[in-house]
Amino acid sequence: MKKPTSESIALLHAVDILGGQTATAKKLGVSQQAVQYWVKRGRVPALKAIPLEAASGVSRQKLRPDLYP
Secondary structure (H helix, E strand, O other): OOOHHHHHHHHHHHHOOOOOOOHHHHHHOOOHHHHHHHHHHOOOOHHHHHHHHHHHHOOOOOOOOOOOO
């Protein structure tokens, strides 16, 4: 089993703040399956980092430290 990364933990925290995968999907205008895939991968897509930050309050630096150091 893969060890959770800081960005995967941040993603799970953001999804939790927003009330789960379905609620997150609705707020971001994507399918629940898309959010489920992000969680499985442990990374939010680059184009969704800022909208997820705006919706959840979890910083883009925590969601995508590779893009926002």
